[in-house]
Amino acid sequence: MDGHPVARPDDARAAVERFSRYLREHGLPVTGQRLAIAEVALGAERHLSAEEIAVETRARGHGVGTATVYRTIDVLLRSGLLVERDFGEGFRRFEPARDVPHHEHLLCTVCGRVVEFRDERLERMTTLAAEARGYARQSHRLVIYGVCEGCQRTGRGRGGPALR
Amino acid sequence: MDGHPVARPDDARAAVERFSRYLREHGLPVTGQRLAIAEVALGAERHLSAEEIAVETRARGHGVGTATVYRTIDVLLRSGLLVERDFGEGFRRFEPARDVPHHEHLLCTVCGRVVEFRDERLERMTTLAAEARGYARQSHRLVIYGVCEGCQRTGRGRGGPALR
DNA sequence: ATAAATGCAAAGGGTTTGCAAAGGC
DNA sequence: GCCTTTGCAAACCCTTTGCATTTAT
Numbered sequence: 001m002d003g004h005p006v007a008r009p010d011d012a013r014a015a016v017e018r019f020s021r022y023l024r025e026h027g028l029p030v031t032g033q034r035l036a037i038a039e040v041a042l043g044a045e046r047h048l049s050a051e052e053i054a055v056e057t058r059a060r061g062h063g064v065g066t067a068t069v070y071r072t073i074d075v076l077l078r079s080g081l082l083v084e085r086d087f088g089e090g091f092r093r094f095e096p097a098r099d100v101p102h103h104e105h106l107l108c109t110v111c112g113r114v115v116e117f118r119d120e121r122l123e124r125m126t127t128l129a130a131e132a133r134g135y136a137r138q139s140h141r142l143v144i145y146g147v148c149e150g151c152q153r154t155g156r157g158r159g160g161p162a163l164r
Numbered sequence: 165m166d167g168h169p170v171a172r173p174d175d176a177r178a179a180v181e182r183f184s185r186y187l188r189e190h191g192l193p194v195t196g197q198r199l200a201i202a203e204v205a206l207g208a209e210r211h212l213s214a215e216e217i218a219v220e221t222r223a224r225g226h227g228v229g230t231a232t233v234y235r236t237i238d239v240l241l242r243s244g245l246l247v248e249r250d251f252g253e254g255f256r257r258f259e260p261a262r263d264v265p266h267h268e269h270l271l272c273t274v275c276g277r278v279v280e281f282r283d284e285r286l287e288r289m290t291t292l293a294a295e296a297r298g299y300a301r302q303s304h305r306l307v308i309y310g311v312c313e314g315c316q317r318t319g320r321g322r323g324g325p326a327l328r
Numbered sequence: 329a330t331a332a333a334t335g336c337a338a339a340g341g342g343t344t345t346g347c348a349a350a351g352g353c
Numbered sequence: 354g355c356c357t358t359t360g361c362a363a364a365c366c367c368t369t370t371g372c373a374t375t376t377a378t
Binding site: 086088104106108109115117119121122125126129130133134135136137138139140141142143144145146147148149152 | 250252268270272273279281283285286289290293294297298299300301302303304305306307308309310311312313316
């Protein structure tokens, strides 16, 4: 909403360090662009889109082409340090892979704020639901759409939820 | 997988009838294309994509442009007779809105088979999870990815799940 | 020196839009 | 006849790709 997704500079630095190591260990060139993009993507505290990562990286003084951003995101995903999310907006968002194993997302349909939470019982239920129907569960994706506390108070117009 | 998504001709006919009424009641022209598209979309027993709807409509002898298909889908969605789904494939799928209030989706990552099921306890949990974090729940979206019974037996290669 | 990454621009898939022609009402 | 829909093609958004150039190793 307001602007700049930075924060946890220590975590971010450590994550970029790990990415650097990943690149070296895999014989991949460690370039300035890759590190700059990784610093933004892995240091983000919001769920950023590819373009937001590009814009922020450039805002920090590192000229990067769009293709490079996407290609670096691919590498970051393969490294496991970044994970992708799909909130049904028509494009992907990315978040640093913290040690958190799996979590659900709660999305405010007014301001876009995203809250994450973990619920093992809910997770177990998805496994049971799958098994009850003969499926071997692999993963699941849950997004709950609603209006956050702040937006309920200000009572601004509600942009209907995307897809069910 | 095999091919033709038709079935429940009675339900389909009734649904098209309702769509027809919707158009009339809203002063919208009842055109041949709209009815042809509605017949396919509302009669489908699989979750069809926009293009699949277009192809099937043409296969039944009704020439329709792509734009018309999308525009008619919009009208169908607004009428409430059709609902859209997003399984993270990069495009939307549609299904006739039966009387079923809400249901979850279980998707086989090998053959694409979709099973629907209802689980009120799970639904209640999403409401509680939202409220616990100060959110007023509006809706949710859950897709469980796994391998269906048949594909487990034949043990064919598994196309990894799309996005978490 | 070599193999890979970069940037640009063009292509790609799904979807939307502008506009003249066709068709309900 | 008026106003909406249709169809085509172009535009659109997000993402990927081809290719000549730059760069890390």
